[in-house]
Amino acid sequence: MEPPTFRGKPSEDHVLWRRSGAGENVPKRFDEDRLRAWVSSLGIDYESDKRVDHDRADEPREQHRVVFAWADAETESFGMGDDEWEIETQETPRTFLEIDERGEARLKTWTDEYVFEIQELKLDGSAFVFHAADLDSAKKLDAQKLMTEPE
Helix, strand or coil: CECCCCCCCCCCCEEEECCCCCCCCCCCEECHHHHHHHHHHHCCEEEEEEECCCCCCCCCEEEEEEEEEEECCCEEEEEECCEEEEEECCCEEEEEEEEECCCEEEEECCCCEEEEEEEEEEEECCEEEEEECCCCCCEEEEHHHHHCCCC
């Protein structure tokens, strides 16, 4: 993905897009600043790092992760002889949208996980709307649904 250019974006709400009329070999554009502002306004966490996600590629890629909810850290105690040990697991993302440098994404909801190639991603209030390869229409998902565990 490349940063926005002087040609602009389809709309101010777009975060990921491909220039109109551009072929598949043209890199997608990504407005990281707009995405960071959106997550900040909703109190959502944003992370980026370079790592391998084997469901998308075998080589390390830059990952941009919007974390809507975190799984609680867990502690396990065990004893060996007279020694008592505690192991605490690291807090991990529970629900998230992660986009790599090629526009391929992983979406983890409370019940399901999806991997797909995003063609276009834009923001609509507290929701994000995306078009993905192999999906018949645009999908809209409200961040609030990913922030609060269903009962």
